[in-house]
Amino acid sequence: xxxxxxxxxxxxxxxxxxxxxxxxxxxxxxxxxxxxxxxxxxxxxxxxxxxxxxxxxxxxxxxxxxxxxxxxxxxxxxxxxxxxxxxxxxxxxxxxxxxxxxxxxxxxxxxxxxxxxxxxxxxxxxxxxxxxxxxxxxxxxxxxxxxxxxxxxxxxxxxxxxxxxxxxxxxxxxxxxxxxxxxxxxxxxxxxxxxxxxxxxxxxxxxxxxxxxxxxxxxxxxxxxxxxxxxxxxxxxxxxxxxxxxxxxxxxxxxxxxxxxxxxxxxxxxxxxxxxxxxxxxxxxxxxxxxxxxxxxxxxxxxxxxxxxxxxxxxxxxxxxxxxxxxxxxxxxxxxxxxxx
Ligand code: AHG
Ligand code: MN
Ligand code: MN
Numbered sequence: 014x015x016x017x018x019x020x021x022x023x024x025x026x027x028x029x030x031x032x033x034x035x036x037x038x039x040x041x042x043x044x045x046x047x048x049x050x051x052x053x054x055x056x057x058x059x060x061x062x063x064x065x066x067x068x069x070x071x072x073x074x075x076x077x078x079x080x081x082x083x084x085x086x087x088x089x090x091x092x093x094x095x096x097x098x099x100x101x102x103x104x105x106x107x108x109x110x111x112x113x114x115x116x117x118x119x120x121x122x123x124x125x126x127x128x129x130x131x132x133x134x135x136x137x138x139x140x141x142x143x144x145x146x147x148x149x150x151x152x153x154x155x156x157x158x159x160x161x162x163x164x165x166x167x168x169x170x171x172x173x174x175x176x177x178x179x180x181x182x183x184x185x186x187x188x189x190x191x192x193x194x195x196x197x198x199x200x201x202x203x204x205x206x207x208x209x210x211x212x213x214x215x216x217x218x219x220x221x222x223x224x225x226x227x228x229x230x231x232x233x234x235x236x237x238x239x240x241x242x243x244x245x246x247x248x249x250x251x252x253x254x255x256x257x258x259x260x261x262x263x264x265x266x267x268x269x270x271x272x273x274x275x276x277x278x279x280x281x282x283x284x285x286x287x288x289x290x291x292x293x294x295x296x297x298x299x300x301x302x303x304x305x306x307x308x309x310x311x312x313x314x315x316x317x318x319x320x321x322x323x324x325x326x327x328x329x330x331x332x333x334x335x336x337x338x339x340x341x342x343x344x345x346x347x348x349x350x351x352x353x354x
Contacts, residue, residue: 017042017171017182017191033092033112034159034175037138041161042171042191044086045134046184048079048120049169052132059127067102067313068278069271075126076100079119079134087115094141097150097312099281104147104312113158114139114149116281121162122247131166133249137285150312154284154305162285164253172198172256172289179293181256200295201259204322206241208251209263214352216267220300220336224329225263226351248277252286252320256293261325265300266317275317279309283318296326300333 021035052058058075066072080100087093087107094111095104099118115138122132138159139152161173169184171191178197185192207228214222231239243260245251251262264275277283287297287304297304297320307316319329 015193017173017193020180020193021175031175034138036092037087037090037113037115038159038161038173040086040090041083041136044082045163045165045169045171046189047082048075048134049163049165049184051075051078051082052126052165059123066100068099068315070123072100073120073123073126075132076120076123083115083117083119083134095146095149097280099278099313104150106146109146112141114141114146114152116150116284118278118281121249121282122245125245125247130245130247131164131250131253132247133162133164133253135162135249135282135285136160137281137288150280151309153308154279154287157284157288157305160285160288162249162252162289164249166250166253170253172253174289174292176292179256179289198256198293200256200290200293200322202294202323204259204261204325205238206243206258206260207263207325208243208245208255208260209265210244210246211242213267213269213272216269216272217265217352218267218336220329220332221263221265221267222352223336224332229351248282248286252290255295255321256289259322261319261321261329263319263329264317265319274315277315277318279304279307279314279316280312283316286318286320290320294323295321296323298326298330301330301337 021038059073061071062074064072080098084096087096092111092113093107093115094109095106095114097104097116118135121135125132137157139156142149159175164170171182181195182191183194227234227236228240264277266273266275283304290297299317300319319326
């Protein structure tokens with residue numbers, strides 16, 4: 014079994030510009046171990062600190078603690094020019110001459126902190142584009158040099174890509190080393206499992222309603238087979254399951270105020286997950302367009318996010334296309350959908 018640092022060094026031994034990635038991930042891996050130990054030790058980590066983050070979410074103690082830990086890791090790595098975090102209104106400028114920009118969701122799944130459900134950290138690594146470093150993270154996802162997410166669950170796992178496939182590591186508790194357990198993961202093209210927060214059904218736009226309605230009709234509907242549903246409420250946990258056994262994840266836009274573009278943030282949630290998913294043979298869109306090609310216009314902007322098994326992402330795209338053309342009476346939509354008369 015190979016350790017993470019050995020793999021990273023071997024991948025880029027001959028390429029000095031990639032050495033920065035090795036230095037960064039060495040520091041980030043240690044930071045994720047520190048966060049994992051904090052979580053395992055418990056305490057009032059899920060208590061609100063009485064502040065809101067830039068996106069208006071209540072900040073939990075662990076959100077802030079994890080942000081402090083990863084910011085310090087970025088600073089110690091000496092290769093990060095700007096640190097762009099869900100928990101920071103603006104980018105934290107560290108060293109303008111450093112080669113990398115780090116965009117991060119330090120603690121994903123905050124609503125699950127106090128109930129011992131898997132939570133995680135999501136990481137996107139971009140090149141330093143120069144110029145105004147406050148705007149440095151606003152690059153399309155195709156510019157990413159690396160992406161990763163950690164899941165702090167029954168096991169602490171790490172999914173990572175540097176553009177040559179997505180690998181899975183597991184933290185070995187006794188040695189504290191991330192060991193490679195699955196190399197070049199492949200997400201199954203087909204699936205019978207979808208993940209969506211079904212409590213928002215009445216708020217979804219027609220394409221989502223009709224897609225899910227047809228899944229629920231099972232063998233009696235146009236899909237002619239039954240589907241299963243899972244929703245953890247931690248993007249990293251749902252994503253980890255999809256890498257493991259396939260599936261499709263949807264956080265679409267809906268009619269709630271502030272949710273027209275869904276809940277998930279493009280730069281430090283959707284883009285890194287999309288890079289990892291595509292490197293594992295899956296797809297990631299906003300319902301219609303490839304996530305990685307979206308040009309961000311501000312650090313905390315949201316995007317609808319659909320990712321996972323290629324076939325289901327494509328199916329949803331066909332419902333979106335039909336809805337755009339207004340052909341709600343097509344064979345696909347000929348029936349009344351479960352959520353609307
Ligand atoms: P965060 O805790 O970083 O704000 O992320 C939570 C996200 C994501 O992890 C999860 O998929 C989604 O919020 C759950 O949203 P709902 O609570 O609306 O289902
Ligand atoms: Mn998150
Ligand atoms: Mn978060």
